[in-house]
Amino acid sequence: MKIGDTISTTAPFSASKITPSDYSNFDERYEPALIGTPIPWPLATAPSGYLKCNGASFNKTQYPKLALAYPSGVLPDLRGEFIRGFDDGRGVRPNQALLGWQGSEIQSHNHSITNFEIRGATGGPTNAWFPSANGISTNNSGGDETRPRNVAFNYIVRAL
Numbered sequence: 001m002k003i004g005d006t007i008s009t010t011a012p013f014s015a016s017k018i019t020p021s022d023y024s025n026f027d028e029r030y031e032p033a034l035i036g037t038p039i040p041w042p043l044a045t046a047p048s049g050y051l052k053c054n055g056a057s058f059n060k061t062q063y064p065k066l067a068l069a070y071p072s073g074v075l076p077d078l079r080g081e082f083i084r085g086f087d088d089g090r091g092v093r094p095n096q097a098l099l100g101w102q103g104s105e106i107q108s109h110n111h112s113i114t115n116f117e118i119r120g121a122t123g124g125p126t127n128a129w130f131p132s133a134n135g136i137s138t139n140n141s142g143g144d145e146t147r148p149r150n151v152a153f154n155y156i157v158r159a160l
Contacts, residue, residue, distance in 0.1 A: 037069075052156055053078040053155040058073055059073075063159045076099060079154075
């Protein structure tokens with residue numbers, strides 16, 4: 001929407017829900033996104049004038065404005081990835097480059113049991129406390145990655 005535009009009182013979609021056919025006229029109903037900006041997209045194929053962020057090379061002569069955002073001529077591969085804000089001098093992730101990829105990681109932490117009680121005849125005092133921090137582990141549980149809840153979309157970029 002631009003300054004001076006009037007607001008329509010009729011919805012451009014079905015009254016009950018947005019359907020996949022509503023997305024077919026994406027360029028006609030919405031102000032285009034900035035060239036090169038990743039956009040979540042709910043369909044398997046990108047609309048005309050857009051490319052998937054799948055790590056593919058693109059023709060810099062055919063898409064010169066896209067080449068300004070991605071001078072290497074390669075789109076980022078965002079399949080199965082989360083986008084994270086660039087540190088830009090804040091100090092949270094100072095070693096991650098702009099458009100840099102990071103593998104999965106769990107913040108360093110530990111678990112220990114510092115003391116436990118043994119009751120009965122042990123050759124020493126009865127009901128004594130014995131410190132222990134070695135040889136104790138927990139059972140593993142969970143999946144093959146650490147992640148927040150999520151919904152999968154394709155990421156696309158406007159190329160023209």
